[in-house]
Amino acid sequence: MNGKLRLQYLCNLAKPHAEYLLQRAIGLQRDPDVLQVLRAALSQLNPKPKTDEELAEEMSLKELEKTAAKRSSKPVEQKEVTTKQYSRDPYVSELAKRLANGKCELCGQPAPFRDSKGKPYLETHHVVWLSQGGSDSVDNTVALCPNCHRKMHIVNNPSDVSKLKIVAKNNAL
Numbered sequence: 001m002n003g004k005l006r007l008q009y010l011c012n013l014a015k016p017h018a019e020y021l022l023q024r025a026i027g028l029q030r031d032p033d034v035l036q037v038l039r040a041a042l043s044q045l046n047p048k049p050k051t052d053e054e055l056a057e058e059m060s061l062k063e064l065e066k067t068a069a070k071r072s073s074k075p076v077e078q079k080e081v082t083t084k085q086y087s088r089d090p091y092v093s094e095l096a097k098r099l100a101n102g103k104c105e106l107c108g109q110p111a112p113f114r115d116s117k118g119k120p121y122l123e124t125h126h127v128v129w130l131s132q133g134g135s136d137s138v139d140n141t142v143a144l145c146p147n148c149h150r151k152m153h154i155v156n157n158p159s160d161v162s163k164l165k166i167v168a169k170n171n172a173l
């Protein structure tokens, strides 16, 4: 039986049986391409349960109102979060902010407020993220307003990235 036919055959089997056969096939398979197909088939068989965030997104406004009202009487859950943070060079960060001269280096707007010391509030950002191997140096650091900073971490638009790469290179000159 060829691969496609075999997969179709597996998909028509009762789920627990298909799951068993797939797992066995994965255990025996060495070809990485075939393994990928088998794993994909297995994950289709067992889709990940949706998170509350995903379920909430799919609800209509009515359903959301009902669900939220029901849940708001619940005690607030606490979860402990540990995060790994890169320590960044305070001198590089300060220099990037000074060079930005109170303006966001992405949108060009003045910092939205002043900090408790009266300095324009900007945040420093690594154009190539440290987690992606970027360096903590002036030629990879820009100063952004909080909105643009968040935008970079959520969408990291390629056109914004290229713009900021040029800004950071110029800052280092």
Ligand SMILES: [Zn+2]
Pocket: 104, 105, 106, 107, 108, 109, 144, 145, 146, 147, 148, 149
């Ligand atoms: Zn901005």
Ligand SMILES: [Zn+2]
Pocket: 124, 125, 126, 149, 152, 153
């Ligand atoms: Zn950042």
